[in-house]
């Protein structure tokens with residue numbers, strides 16, 4: 001990938017990222033102003049959804065902050081943020097149902113979910129370490145003798161492989177997140193927690209949240225291609 005192609009790709013992803021963030025903010029805030037027609041709270045949604053899917057032993061806890069909602073399989077907990085915990089808004093219910101979607105994926109041993117869990121710790125290290133390893137290899141190639149130049153190239157290649165683990169994580173994350181949202185939507189549709197109008201807003205909230213993972217994947221792809229370009233060809 002040429003330098004200008006990279007700049008264009010990076011700028012496009014950046015603009016897209018801003019648009020996705022703005023859309024998410026707007027959808028979540030819209031959904032936070034409307035209370036579910038049934039009056040059910042996010043906590044009750046979690047309890048009911050888990051029971052319906054015969055999942056037991058998971059507790060709900062408040063995690064202070066914004067967008068801190070998550071399912072922790074290790075702790076057997078579903079954490080709900082300030083705007084979700086105990087709230088009866090459309091956004092709160094959609095987000096709580098999405099987290100239950102992850103608990104169901106876990107219970108069903110969904111292969112992609114398990115793969116994501118496996119990759120998660122390595123991916124966080126790989127995304128930071130990969131680029132540095134590539135740079136060390138490139139510096140070695142540029143300033144060392146001919147024989148060390150081959151070593152530099154090999155080191156850079158290792159850096160690319162390391163970063164690929166992070167890319168793979170984002171690649172797996174996107175369908176896992178979309179799947180958790182479609183499970184949430186399915187249950188919201190059949191449960192009667194919200195009215196039909198509210199259901200379409202809930203769908204938009206879930207969709208907007210899912211788009212952030214598409215941006216993360218695109219951004220990671222651009223970085224991966226850039227690292228390959230930085231490494232360049234073997235010195236002759």
Ligand SMILES: [Zn+2]
Pocket residue numbers: 098099102177180
């Ligand atoms: Zn999720």
